Structures are given as C-alpha cells and as structure tokens.
Amino acid sequence: MATNNKTVLDSRVPSGSLEEKWENHKFSMNLVNPNNKRKFDVIVVGTGLAGASAAASLGELGYKVKAFTFHDSPRRAHSIAAQGGINAAKNYKNDGDSVYRLFYDTIKGGDYRSREANVHRLAEVSTNIIDQATAQGVPFAREYGGLLDNRSFGGAQVSRTFYARGQTGQQLLLGAYSAMMRQVAAGNVELHTRAELLDVVTKDGQACGIVTRDLLSGEVIAHSAHAVVLATGGYGNVYFLSTNAMMSNVTAAWRAHRRGAFFANPCYTQIHPTCIPASDDFQSKLTLMSESLRNDGRIWVPEAFDDSRPANEIPENERDYYLETRYPAFGNLVPRDVASRNAKNVVDQGHGVGPLKNGVYLDFSAAVGRDGHDAISAKYGNLFDMYESITGENPYEVPMRIYPAIHYTMGGVWVDYNLMTTIPGLYAIGEANFSDHGANRLGASALMQGLADGYFVLPYTIGDGLADQLGEPAVSTDDPVFTNAVNAIEDETAKWLSINGTRSVDYFHRELGRLVWNHIGMSRNKEGLEKAVSEIGALKEEFYNDVRVLGSADTLNLSLEKAGRVSDFFELAELMAHDALKREESCGGHFREEHQTPEGEAQRDDDNFAHVAAWEWNGKEDLQTRHVEKLDFENVTPTQRSYK
Amino acid sequence: MSEVITVNLKIWRQESPEKSGYFEEYTQKITTEASFLEMIDLLNEDLNSQGLEPVAIESDCREGICGTCGVMINGQAHGPRKATTTCQLHMREFSDGDEIVIEPFRAISFPVIRDLVVDRSPFDQIIESGGYISVNTGAASDANLTPVPKEAADQAFDAAACIGCGACVAACPNSAAQLFTSAKLAHMASLPQGQPERWKRTEMMVGTMEEFFGSCTNHGECHEACPKEINLDFIAFMNRDYMKAKVKNRALSGQR
Numbered sequence: 001m002a003t004n005n006k007t008v009l010d011s012r013v014p015s016g017s018l019e020e021k022w023e024n025h026k027f028s029m030n031l032v033n034p035n036n037k038r039k040f041d042v043i044v045v046g047t048g049l050a051g052a053s054a055a056a057s058l059g060e061l062g063y064k065v066k067a068f069t070f071h072d073s074p075r076r077a078h079s080i081a082a083q084g085g086i087n088a089a090k091n092y093k094n095d096g097d098s099v100y101r102l103f104y105d106t107i108k109g110g111d112y113r114s115r116e117a118n119v120h121r122l123a124e125v126s127t128n129i130i131d132q133a134t135a136q137g138v139p140f141a142r143e144y145g146g147l148l149d150n151r152s153f154g155g156a157q158v159s160r161t162f163y164a165r166g167q168t169g170q171q172l173l174l175g176a177y178s179a180m181m182r183q184v185a186a187g188n189v190e191l192h193t194r195a196e197l198l199d200v201v202t203k204d205g206q207a208c209g210i211v212t213r214d215l216l217s218g219e220v221i222a223h224s225a226h227a228v229v230l231a232t233g234g235y236g237n238v239y240f241l242s243t244n245a246m247m248s249n250v251t252a253a254w255r256a257h258r259r260g261a262f263f264a265n266p267c268y269t270q271i272h273p274t275c276i277p278a279s280d281d282f283q284s285k286l287t288l289m290s291e292s293l294r295n296d297g298r299i300w301v302p303e304a305f306d307d308s309r310p311a312n313e314i315p316e317n318e319r320d321y322y323l324e325t326r327y328p329a330f331g332n333l334v335p336r337d338v339a340s341r342n343a344k345n346v347v348d349q350g351h352g353v354g355p356l357k358n359g360v361y362l363d364f365s366a367a368v369g370r371d372g373h374d375a376i377s378a379k380y381g382n383l384f385d386m387y388e389s390i391t392g393e394n395p396y397e398v399p400m401r402i403y404p405a406i407h408y409t410m411g412g413v414w415v416d417y418n419l420m421t422t423i424p425g426l427y428a429i430g431e432a433n434f435s436d437h438g439a440n441r442l443g444a445s446a447l448m449q450g451l452a453d454g455y456f457v458l459p460y461t462i463g464d465g466l467a468d469q470l471g472e473p474a475v476s477t478d479d480p481v482f483t484n485a486v487n488a489i490e491d492e493t494a495k496w497l498s499i500n501g502t503r504s505v506d507y508f509h510r511e512l513g514r515l516v517w518n519h520i521g522m523s524r525n526k527e528g529l530e531k532a533v534s535e536i537g538a539l540k541e542e543f544y545n546d547v548r549v550l551g552s553a554d555t556l557n558l559s560l561e562k563a564g565r566v567s568d569f570f571e572l573a574e575l576m577a578h579d580a581l582k583r584e585e586s587c588g589g590h591f592r593e594e595h596q597t598p599e600g601e602a603q604r605d606d607d608n609f610a611h612v613a614a615w616e617w618n619g620k621e622d623l624q625t626r627h628v629e630k631l632d633f634e635n636v637t638p639t640q641r642s643y644k
Numbered sequence: 645m646s647e648v649i650t651v652n653l654k655i656w657r658q659e660s661p662e663k664s665g666y667f668e669e670y671t672q673k674i675t676t677e678a679s680f681l682e683m684i685d686l687l688n689e690d691l692n693s694q695g696l697e698p699v700a701i702e703s704d705c706r707e708g709i710c711g712t713c714g715v716m717i718n719g720q721a722h723g724p725r726k727a728t729t730t731c732q733l734h735m736r737e738f739s740d741g742d743e744i745v746i747e748p749f750r751a752i753s754f755p756v757i758r759d760l761v762v763d764r765s766p767f768d769q770i771i772e773s774g775g776y777i778s779v780n781t782g783a784a785s786d787a788n789l790t791p792v793p794k795e796a797a798d799q800a801f802d803a804a805a806c807i808g809c810g811a812c813v814a815a816c817p818n819s820a821a822q823l824f825t826s827a828k829l830a831h832m833a834s835l836p837q838g839q840p841e842r843w844k845r846t847e848m849m850v851g852t853m854e855e856f857f858g859s860c861t862n863h864g865e866c867h868e869a870c871p872k873e874i875n876l877d878f879i880a881f882m883n884r885d886y887m888k889a890k891v892k893n894r895a896l897s898g899q900r
Contacts, residue, residue, distance in 0.1 A: 081709050137831065137838055216757060
C-alpha cells in the first residue's frame with residue numbers, strides 16, 4: 001500500500017496559546033447573519049447524541065435542517081445504551097479538577113495520539129454540556145442537598161463524572177431528542193425516519209447532498225443542501241460480536257470515504273474488559289457489564305488447564321488471581337486494555353472458564369463476605385439482575401464470567417479543527433470522526449465528545465464554511481451528480497437481489513467478524529495481519545458471488561439493508577489490517593506483539609508514529625494512499641504508561 | 645444448565661400494510677441459553693437457506709434500552725417474564741414442546757408494516773407537541789444554580805426511564821397511550837426546569853395523544869406489560885394536571 005508521508009493534511013488548528021485557541025477562533029470565523037441563516041440548507045445524518053444535538057442547535061440558530069435516521073424514531077440511536085456517565089471539568093467536588101486536568105487526562109489516556117487543540121476545546125466546553133442537559137430536564141443523580149452528584153470513573157483520580165443511574169446515555173439522548181423535536185415542531189428541522197444514507201454527493205469537489213433509501217418503500221431519493229453533517233457513530237460491528245447495537249454500521253462514513261473523505265486511524269479500536277462471554281455459536285451480540293464491577297470483584301482463573309470443576313470446588317490455592325499477581329499496585333483496576341489483554345492471554349493458554357471455556361471469573365464472594373449481601377446489592381443490584389437475566393446464574397452465589405469485547409472505535413472520518421472532512425462542506429461529528437480520543441478513549445468521554453461536537457462546536461464552525469456560499473442556491477436534485485448517484489444506488493440494490501447464492505448476509509458478517517477479531521483484535525502481529533488481508537479478500541469475493549438476499553427492493557427488506565452494510569464492513573476490515581500493519585508500534589487500543597516492553601506493556605514509537613494516519617480511497621481495485629498528519633505536543637510531554 | 649428444546653412457533657406473516665396477514669407455523673430446535681431473538685435469528689437463517697423470506701422483526705440494542713424490539717408472545721407484550729423486553733427474554737423461560745404464538749403489537753395507531761414490524765411514529769408526534777423544555781443551546785445557567793430535591797430528581801428519573809417501546813399501548817384493551825404520555829409529563833413536571841411550560845405542555849401532549857389513541861379505563865395492563873415498570877400513579881398525576889390546566893387559564897395567574 002502506497003505511503004505518502006508528506007504532510008498533506010492541514011488540521012487548521014488556530015494559532016495562540018492552548019487556552020486561547022478556541023476563543024480566538026470563534027472570533028475570527030466568518031459569521032452568517034441571523035436573517036441569512038434560513039437561506040442555508042443543512043443535512044444532518046444520524047440522530048444520536050451528536051446528530052440530535054447538532055440538528056437541535058442548528059435549528060435554533062435558524063438554519064433549515066433536514067435530519068435523517070434509519071431507525072423508526074430518533075430516540076433509538078445507540079447512544080441510548082451508554083451506561084456509566086459523562087465527564088465534565090466542573091470541579092463541583094473541590095478535588096482539584098480543572099479544564100487543564102481533563103485535557104491532560106484525555107491526552108494521556110489516548111496514549112498521545114490525539115490533537116492537543118481539539119482535546120483542550122473538548123475539556124473547555126464539557127462544563128456547558130452539563131448546564132445545557134440539566135436545563136433540558138436530564139435527571140442527573142443528585143445529593144440530598146439538591147446539587148449534582150459526581151463519581152470517579154475508569155480510574156480517574158478526581159470525581160468528574162455526572163450520571164443518571166446506569167442509564168446516562170439514555171437520559172442525555174432523550175434530552176437531545178426532545179430539543180430536536182422542539183425544532184421539528186417549530187418547522188426548523190424536517191425529520192426523515194427510516195431513511196438510510198447510501199451515498200454522499202459532491203459537485204466540483206464540494207459536498208452538496210446525499211442519497212437515501214426509504215427503508216419501507218425502497219425508494220431511492222436525492223436530498224441537496226449547502227452542507228452535510230455525518231453523525232453516524234462508530235464501526236465496532238465490523239467484529240460482528242460487539243457491544244454495539246445490531247444495526248450500527250459504517251456505511252455512511254464509508255460511502256463518504258469513497259467520495260473523497262479520508263478515513264483516519266481505523267486500527268484504533270477499544271475493547272471493554274467486562275462483557276458477558278458468548279454462550280453459543282449463534283450469539284448475536286455481547287452485553288457490557290459496567291466497569292465499576294472491578295472495584296469489588298476479584299478476577300481469577302483456575303491454575304489447571306481445562307479445569308471443568310464448578311468455581312466453588314476449586315480451592316483457593318489452585319486459583320490464579322493473575323491481575324493481582326502481575327500488577328500489585330493497581331490489581332483488578334488496571335486500565336481497560338491491560339485487563340483485556342491479560343484475560344485473552346489466560347484464556348488462550350487454556351485457563352478459560354464456563355461451558356465454552358471463553359471467560360474468566362469476576363468473583364464477588366470476598367466482597368459479599370466483607371460488606372454483606374445488602375451493601376453489594378445497593379451498589380450493583382441492577383447489574384447483578386441484568387447478569388442473571390442473561391445467563392441464568394446468580395452472581396451473589398457463583399462468580400460472574402466475563403470476557404472482553406469490542407465497545408468503541410476511536411478511528412473514523414478525518415476532520416480538521418472545524419470538524420470538516422477532506423471534502424469541503426462535509427462534516428463528521430461524534431464517534432463517526434476520529435478526533436479527540438487518540439488511540440484509546442477514557443470512560444465517560446464518549447457522551448461528552450458527542451454532545452460537545454453537536455451542541456457547542458459544529459454550530460459555530462459550520463457557519464465559517466457556509467458564509468462563503470451566501471446567495472448561492474443549493475445544487476438542484478435534477479443535476480446529473482444526483483441522478484447518476486441515484487441510478488448507481490438502484491443498480492447496487494438490484495445487484496444484491498440478483499446474486500441468489502447459497503448463504504445469508506449474516507453468515508458472511510459472522511465469518512468476517514471472526515477474522516477481524518482473531519487477527520485485528522486485542523493483540524496483533526505482522527503474520528496475523530497479513531493473513532487477515534488475504535483471508536478477508538477471499539471471503540469478500542465469496543460474499544459477492546454467493547450471498548443470498550431474498551425478497552424485493554420495494555418493501556421493508558432487512559436482509560437487503562444488511563447486505564450493503566456488510567459489503568462496506570469488508571472494505572473497512574481490509575483497511576484496518578493495512579493500517580495496523582503500517583503502524584509499527586503499540587499504542588492504546590492498538591497492541592502490536594512485536595512492540596512491547598520487557599514487562600509486556602505497549603511500547604510506543606514517538607519518533608516514527610506520533611502522527612495520524614489518514615487513508616485516501618483510490619477506487620475499488622487500487623490500494624489506498626496513507627497520508628500523515630503530524631501531532632505536535634507543545635503542552636504535554638509524552639511518557640510511557642506503567643501500572644506496576 | 646443449558647438443554648436443547650423444540651418449540652412450535654405460530655408467527656404472524658404479513659407482506660405489507662395493505663395485504664392481509666396470516667399465521668404460519670414453524671418448528672425450531674434451540675438451546676435454552678439462547679435469547680428469544682436469537683431463536684428467531686436461527687429460524688430466519690433456516691428460512692433463508694430454503695429460499696423462503698425471513699420473518700421481519702425489529703431489534704437494535706438487544707440490551708433492553710433502545711425500545712426497538714417488542715412483539716406479543718402468547719398474548720403478552722414482550723412475553724411472560726416481568727419487566728423484561730423481548731430482546732432480554734431467554735429461551736429458558738420455555739419448555740420442550742411449547743407452542744409460542746408470536747404477533748406484532750396490535751393497535752389501530754400502530755399499523756403493521758410487515759410481519760412483526762409496526763409503525764409507532766405517533767409517539768414521536770406526542771413528544772413533538774410539547775415533550776420538551778424550551779431552552780436554546782447556550783442559554784443555560786450553571787447547573788448547580790437550581791438545586792433539585794433528591795426525591796424530585798429520583799421521581800423524574802423513574803418516569804424518564806420509559807423506553808418508548810409501545811408495550812403499554814399493545815397491552816391495553818383500549819390501545820391507550822396514557823402510561824407513555826404521563827411518564828414524559830411527570831418527568832418534566834417533577835423538575836423545577838419543567839414548570840414554566842407545565843400546563844401548556846400537559847394540554848398539548850394530552851390533546852395529541854387523544855388524536856391517536858384510545859381512552860384509559862384503569863385496567864393497569866400497561867403497567868403489567870411495561871419492561872421498565874413505569875408507575876400507574878403517573879397517569880393520575882397527568883389527569884390531575886390536565887384538569888388543573890383546563891379549569892383556569894394559568895398564563896396570567898402564575899403556575900400553581
């Protein structure tokens with residue numbers, strides 16, 4: 001794959017000191033006069049935290065917004081499943097938190113692979129998000145005095161996480177959704193449900209609209225606008241088994257990529273260490289159990305290989321509390337990636353537990369003995385109930401079984417400081433972009449980033465790009481750029497129905513996921529990645545020749561929808577392998593076995609890889625070009641992580 | 645522990661909103677470890693390989709929070725297990741040889757789109773008619789300027805836990821949407837932030853609800869079917885607020 005190490009990417013980070021950049025930038029950007037905003041059409045695709053908050057805010061400003069979701073209602077977006085909380089540098093706990101500390105923790109947590117200026121801006125606006133959400137009626141947890149409560153989360157040394165029981169994502173999404181529905185009522189936002197983006201349309205290099213398919217009637221429709229915003233989430237479902245929702249996919253981002261938007265750092269994927277292991281071969285998705293469980297649970301496996309005794313029959317001296325032994329200082333609370341890799345190692349060595357020998361124990365017997373059943377129930381009752389309803393096992397009596405699973409993707413569409421992609425007029429926000437988390441995301445930061453982008457960043461920066469287009473009408477949907485795109489999508493749909501092979505879309509998706517998990521999963525090596533490239537390519541060919549999609553294109557057809565999404569996952573998976581191959585270092589969620597410290601920890605190579613890798617599409621037949629955006633660290637000094 | 649059982653399925657098939665539907669019978673072998681939806685996944689895999697169109701059924705998060713899934717299972721919305729969405733239901737609730745009748749949620753306002761998929765968009769229209777607190781982005785004051793009694797915040801959360809799945813409507817003999825609507829109203833009316841628009845919101849949302857849905861006759865089936873166990877008291881709360889809103893014009897007389 002061609003490599004272009006000449007920096008071609010202009011991040012457009014403003015000048016000035018770190019603290020002044022965003023203020024200065026807001027002042028120097030072009031503004032659109034309030035009376036002129038209604039002359040601009042803006043398309044927002046996706047109605048999760050990022051999309052709904054952006055559509056609401058743009059509508060309030062007076063832009064003519066069209067919001068699209070492929071769900072039946074905007075409230076179904078997968079943001080709704082986020083459990084833990086949302087970080088903000090409020091320092092309500094008086095424990096030494098600050099914008100700078102949140103910035104620093106995020107840069108360090110990302111293993112020094114994110115842009116300083118973006119991360120600082122994220123920390124700055126984090127406090128506004130809490131104010132905004134509270135004013136919307138989001139029922140955050142409160143103390144008896146009536147003020148907001150905080151907890152520490154994911155190993156942070158300050159309590160900066162705001163939460164609404166274990167359903168913070170749901171409550172924040174309902175807040176953003178209701179704000180957007182208010183704009184729908186006001187006539188500023190036109191809502192399109194059950195409409196899936198299948199192409200991004202450009203004219204003279206500028207984004208001018210999208211093509212969607214109505215999932216009920218099958219009609220392929222062109223929509224034009226002065227700017228297009230993608231808020232379509234991450235690509236974790238390339239692994240088939242993940243904690244993502246069943247319908248989460250990369251299609252919108254990928255189709256934009258094929259139209260010229262560079263795709264950055266696809267190999268940065270995050271594994272969550274505490275998920276319920278798969279119980280059979282036809283498992284459809286994995287369920288996350290909050291990381292907070294590691295505060296009281298002890299992780300262990302039997303010392304013997306292939307030990308089939310029930311947990312309570314394995315004596316204390318035949319158990320391996322491997323995290324406590326290897327990391328005496330942090331024990332069971334080591335960061336996500338370290339906990340995950342260690343679990344994989346012991347399971348790979350043959351110490352796995354459960355019917356499929358694919359998990360490790362998370363044991364609460366010591367905590368129940370120490371604090372009592374009631375104290376543990378007060379802390380984790382709802383999680384224990386959820387575990388029991390899924391597995392049929394009672395975690396008060398038998399240890400939980402857990403195993404890591406894919407949970408979040410840090411990579412995504414490359415954007416500059418204005419959140420604009422390499423296609424002028426096309427923006428990407430939330431998990432869909434690559435911007436703020438570097439190679440690893442901190443807990444409770446996904447909600448923060450989605451809402452920061454949607455409420456407080458994009459509504460400003462989009463005006464800068466629109467101001468130049470004043471007086472120009474949006475490109476007509478009769479223009480050949482639209483009609484050609486519509487025809488191409490109709491042809492693609494017809495193609496899926498005509499293959500008439502022998503295997504279902506899900507079969508290929510599952511097989512693809514297995515390859516990606518085995519070779520581009522928790523730890524990677526050159527041999528495995530090269531194998532991934534060839535095997536994914538071969539499976540892709542089989543998919544194109546042997547998939548069987550039944551039914552017709554003019555009714556609701558769930559297999560047909562999935563065929564297009566899985567096809568895009570195949571292309572993405574190939575790029576992930578190439579990206580992981582080229583990144584000859586370990587950092588955050590990307591662990592290359594060739595690059596580890598003598599203690600087995602991730603070893604970065606800052607001299608050669610302190611950069612973003614952004615890939616350019618060169619057509620279906622050709623390899624993609626790797627571009628580089630150098631990362632400069634002017635305010636923090638990269639250090640090696642250690643948890644011994 | 646897991647065992648393999650065989651279940652006899654009677655599933656509603658309907659090609660499109662206009663066509664009439666019918667029950668189709670299938671037999672499926674399945675381990676009791678599997679979830680209900682994974683059992684349908686397997687059935688669909690088999691149908692696909694026989695060249696028969698899979699059963700259309702919706703689900704997304706499969707964690708019981710997004711509200712996408714929901715079918716009638718043996719006449720009960722979301723099936724036999726209390727406080728459980730269809731996606732969280734597991735086959736260990738069933739025994740070898742059981743007959744399982746699977747139908748879409750039934751309500752005039754939830755027309756069938758295909759097989760087990762229905763259109764629940766009237767819920768969005770109820771929200772659109774007033775289910776929000778009007779605050780523009782950027783206009784909020786510091787969050788801790790307005791203390792909220794913990795009990796009020798907790799009650800607001802209890803109401804806001806609604807996932808909008810529509811089981812309440814499907815379970816109601818009148819297809820009423822009182823539980824859904826009252827949950828949203830109670831969420832906002834419990835909080836100081838929700839007070840300025842309280843009466844108008846109640847009138848608007850109840851009005852929109854009545855355009856689409858039947859009337860409440862206090863059966864309580866909605867609460868029984870609700871996967872989040874939303875409290876029936878919220879309906880009383882809504883009725884009281886609605887009456888207060890209608891009795892006098894509160895625009896000039898403050899909020900009480």
